[in-house]
Amino acid sequence: MATAVEQKGAGVELLTGSEVMAHICRLADVDVLTAYPIRPYDTVMQFVSKMIANGDFDADYIPAESEHGQFEVVKHASACGARVFTGSSGVGWLYAMEPLAVTAGLRLPMVALVGCRALDDPGAFGTEHNDALLVRDLGWMINFPSTAQEVVELGLMSYRVAEDPRVFLPCAIAMDGAFLTHSQATVTVPSQEQVNEFLPPYDRGDLLLHPDNPITIAPQANEDWLMEVRRQSSEAGKNAYTVMKEVYKDFSRIFGEDVNPFLEEYMTEDADVVLVGMGTLALPVKVAIREMRKAGKKVGMVRLKWVRPFPTDELRASLSRFKAVGVIDRDYSFGSPYHGGILFNEVKAALYGADSQPHMKGFICGLGGREVLLEDVTSMADEVISIANSGKADNDVRWVGVRGKQ
Numbered sequence: 001m002a003t004a005v006e007q008k009g010a011g012v013e014l015l016t017g018s019e020v021m022a023h024i025c026r027l028a029d030v031d032v033l034t035a036y037p038i039r040p041y042d043t044v045m046q047f048v049s050k051m052i053a054n055g056d057f058d059a060d061y062i063p064a065e066s067e068h069g070q071f072e073v074v075k076h077a078s079a080c081g082a083r084v085f086t087g088s089s090g091v092g093w094l095y096a097m098e099p100l101a102v103t104a105g106l107r108l109p110m111v112a113l114v115g116c117r118a119l120d121d122p123g124a125f126g127t128e129h130n131d132a133l134l135v136r137d138l139g140w141m142i143n144f145p146s147t148a149q150e151v152v153e154l155g156l157m158s159y160r161v162a163e164d165p166r167v168f169l170p171c172a173i174a175m176d177g178a179f180l181t182h183s184q185a186t187v188t189v190p191s192q193e194q195v196n197e198f199l200p201p202y203d204r205g206d207l208l209l210h211p212d213n214p215i216t217i218a219p220q221a222n223e224d225w226l227m228e229v230r231r232q233s234s235e236a237g238k239n240a241y242t243v244m245k246e247v248y249k250d251f252s253r254i255f256g257e258d259v260n261p262f263l264e265e266y267m268t269e270d271a272d273v274v275l276v277g278m279g280t281l282a283l284p285v286k287v288a289i290r291e292m293r294k295a296g297k298k299v300g301m302v303r304l305k306w307v308r309p310f311p312t313d314e315l316r317a318s319l320s321r322f323k324a325v326g327v328i329d330r331d332y333s334f335g336s337p338y339h340g341g342i343l344f345n346e347v348k349a350a351l352y353g354a355d356s357q358p359h360m361k362g363f364i365c366g367l368g369g370r371e372v373l374l375e376d377v378t379s380m381a382d383e384v385i386s387i388a389n390s391g392k393a394d395n396d397v398r399w400v401g402v403r404g405k406q
Contacts, residue, residue, distance in 0.1 A: 126369015
C-alpha cells in the first residue's frame, strides 16, 4: 500500500544527507543562502549551487569571505524577512561564534547545517559532536538526524519551529560528518504540495526590519533590561518544546508518518537495559542489539533526536522503565562531573529526582570519526547488563576503542 508521501507525487532518490538538506532548502523556498568552504558541511552548498545553476532553485546564493561574514549575512537577511540557510563545520563553526551568539540573542530564525567534525588540533575531518554542542547554552535549538531520510523530517521541522512567532530562535541540524553528510541512501523526497501545506511563509510581523517599519535591533541594554531579554529567550526555548509537539501532529497528518518528536526507541518493549546516544551511532548499535538478542540479552536503544530543547519529561518516562542505562557520547567535556561526556551528564541531570532512577554508565567512543564496531557496542552493553544484575552504580566513564592502557 502506497504511503501518503508516495500518493502525493513525491519521489524516491539515492541521496546523501547533504543532498537531502539541499532539497529541503529548495522545497522550503529559501531566499538567501551563504557559503564558505569547509569539510564536511560544504557538500550541501555544492549541491545547492548546482540546482541554482540548472534553474531548479531560485535563491540568492552568496559566497562569503569567511565563516564570520557568512553568518552575519544570513543574520541580517533574516531580520529583513528572508528565509535563510547556511552552515559550517568544526573550527569554521567556532570562527562564527560572535554571530552565532548574536543571532540567538536577537531571536532571529535561522537554519544552519553543522557537518560535525573534530575540532583542531590535531586537524581531523572525522565526526565528533563538540562543534554543534558548543551553542547549546546560547539559545540555539539543536537536532541530530541519524539517517538521510530523517533529514527530511528534521529539516522541515527546523524551519517550522524556528519561524513560529512564539519561538523565533535559530536551529542547528547536526549531521555526522562522512557517516551522514557523504553517505548515500534511498530517500523519499516529499512533494512541493506537501511542503507548502506544512510550512507557512516566514512572517516577522511588526518585528520586520524595513524602511517602512523603523525599529531598533540590538540596542545597548546594560543592566537595565538584559535580564528581561535573557528571560524572554528562556521562555522562547520552553515554547519551542510545546510548539514541536503541536507541529508534529501536522507532520504526521501531511506526510503520513507517525513519529515521536523527541526520541526513537528500538527493541525496548521487554528490555532490561538500554544504550542511549545521538546521530548515526544508532546504526551500529541497532545491528549489535539484533545480534545480542539472538544470544538472549534483553538490550534496547533510546536515541535523542533533539538535544535542545532537551526532552526531559519524555526521557525520564522512557528511561525509568529500565534497570540500567548506558550513555554513549561522541563528544568530550574535559573536567566535567565523573569526567563524562556532555550527553551523559545531561541525561544524569534529567533523571535526578525521578521516582524510578536506573543506574547509569557513561562511555566515550567514536571520536575523530573512529568507527564504532559491533564488538565495541557489545562490550558496552555487557557492562551495563552487569551493573543491572549487581544493582550497583558505576560512575567511572569508560573510553571505548582507545589504543593503549586506560
